[in-house]
Amino acid sequence: MVRRVVLAVLVVVALAMLTISFRSPTSGILHDAQSYGATALRPFQVAAVRVARPFRDAYNYFDSLASAKSRAARLEKMVRDYRAQALLNAVAVQQNNDFKQLLHFESGPSYPKDFRAVNAAVLAFPSGAFTEQIVIDAGTSSGVHLNTPVVSADGLVGKVTQAGHSTSVVTLLTDPDSAVPARDLKTHVSGLVRHGQGGTLILDRVSKDQIVNKGDWIVTRGTVDRRYPDEYPYGIPVGRVVAVGTSDIASFLTVQVQPLADVSSLDAVAALVPKHPRSTP
Numbered sequence: 001m002v003r004r005v006v007l008a009v010l011v012v013v014a015l016a017m018l019t020i021s022f023r024s025p026t027s028g029i030l031h032d033a034q035s036y037g038a039t040a041l042r043p044f045q046v047a048a049v050r051v052a053r054p055f056r057d058a059y060n061y062f063d064s065l066a067s068a069k070s071r072a073a074r075l076e077k078m079v080r081d082y083r084a085q086a087l088l089n090a091v092a093v094q095q096n097n098d099f100k101q102l103l104h105f106e107s108g109p110s111y112p113k114d115f116r117a118v119n120a121a122v123l124a125f126p127s128g129a130f131t132e133q134i135v136i137d138a139g140t141s142s143g144v145h146l147n148t149p150v151v152s153a154d155g156l157v158g159k160v161t162q163a164g165h166s167t168s169v170v171t172l173l174t175d176p177d178s179a180v181p182a183r184d185l186k187t188h189v190s191g192l193v194r195h196g197q198g199g200t201l202i203l204d205r206v207s208k209d210q211i212v213n214k215g216d217w218i219v220t221r222g223t224v225d226r227r228y229p230d231e232y233p234y235g236i237p238v239g240r241v242v243a244v245g246t247s248d249i250a251s252f253l254t255v256q257v258q259p260l261a262d263v264s265s266l267d268a269v270a271a272l273v274p275k276h277p278r279s280t281p
Contacts, residue, residue, distance in 0.1 A: 109274055110222065111233040117151075117270035118142045123167065125266075132158075132175035132195075136269060139164045143273040147231045149220075150269050155237035155260030156180070156220060157269055168271070172263045173201060173238070181221040181230055182238050187211045190221055193238055196256060201239055203255035208246060212255050216241045233272065 109115065120138035138144050140163050148160040150170045158178065162169035171178060173193065180193040182203060189210045191203040206212060218241065222234020239257040246253060 109233045109276075111149075111220070111235045111272065114275055115233065115272040116143075116275055118144055118273055119268060119270050120144075120168075121268050122266045126172070132172040132178075132263070133161070134158075134170050134172065134263075134266060134269075136168050136170055136271070137166065138271055139166045139168050141165050142271070144168050144271045149232050149236065149272045151236060151272060152261040152266060152269050154262070155239065156232070157261050157263060157266065159231060160271065170269070173259055173261070174263055179204075180232060180238065182218050183221045184212050184241070185217040185219050187213070187216065191255070193218065193257060200242070201257040201259055203241070203257050204252065206253045206255055207251075208253055210253070212241060212244050212253060214241050214244055218257050236272075 118138050120136035120142075122134050123137055124135035126132050126134065134157075136150070144160055145163050146160060148163070148168075150157045150159060156173060158170045158172040158175070160168045161171040173180065174195055176195045178193075178195060181190065182193045183190040184203075187210070189203075189206055189212050191206040193201050194204045196202040203212065203218060218238045220232040220234060220236040220238060221230065222232065223230045237260050239259040241255060242258045243256040244253060245256075
């Protein structure tokens with residue numbers, strides 16, 4: 001009860017002071033009293049500002065940090081999109097300048113124009129030390145079948161090795177049994193992308209007299225002859241060469257490839273379903 005009375009008195013005094021402040025002259029007893037009151041309250045105002053400043057600074061810091069992270073995420077997505085588009089453009093130029101010059105050449109379907117993407121969420125991740133597989137929520141009801149290539153926003157992830165009605169098992173590039181026919185986009189050297197050490201890949205079966213350079217892009221080779229269709233269409237980005245070495249006891253170059261797709265943190269992928277079914281030769 002006493003608190004309510006004190007609160008009511010303070011409210012009345014505050015209203016009275018406001019009324020007097022508006023109606024009083026700029027000089028005189030009331031003006032002096034207001035000045036003394038403002039002077040007496042100033043230390044409390046300063047203290048309040050000092051107390052509030054750390055909270056205000058902290059709010060501004062976290063607000064700017066959130067904005068910076070948002071901008072960084074947008075820039076990272078732009079870089080990935082530009083890189084993907086640049087790779088697709090380079091693939092198209094290389095195909096036109098190289099393959100189309102070969103007499104009687106009949107190419108298979110190309111990525112991405114001859115395929116439709118069936119978007120799928122990743123339901124399960126690898127469960128064994130020697131098995132690299134994921135489960136996705138797309139199956140035969142969506143047009144996904146055995147050996148359907150699967151990609152992420154960055155590049156090739158793997159292929160479907162078990163297709164159910166509404167789910168499928170995808171064997172990843174990093175699986176020890178995986179082998180993907182691929183080629184160097186710049187030097188046109190072909191080989192097999194296989195499982196490597198430390199989460200990397202290798203471009204295997206590249207003879208020592210061929211040229212592969214660090215920094216070269218590796219893409220899927222695709223179908224060279226329609227009589228022997230490849231499981232993967234031509235031009236899917238696979239990775240980038242990070243090291244090239246030789247050994248006196250090895251018959252081939254040691255070409256280490258860093259995969260573009262981070263298979264350890266996949267949330268969603270896309271299964272590539274042909275727009276037009278392959279015809280039997």
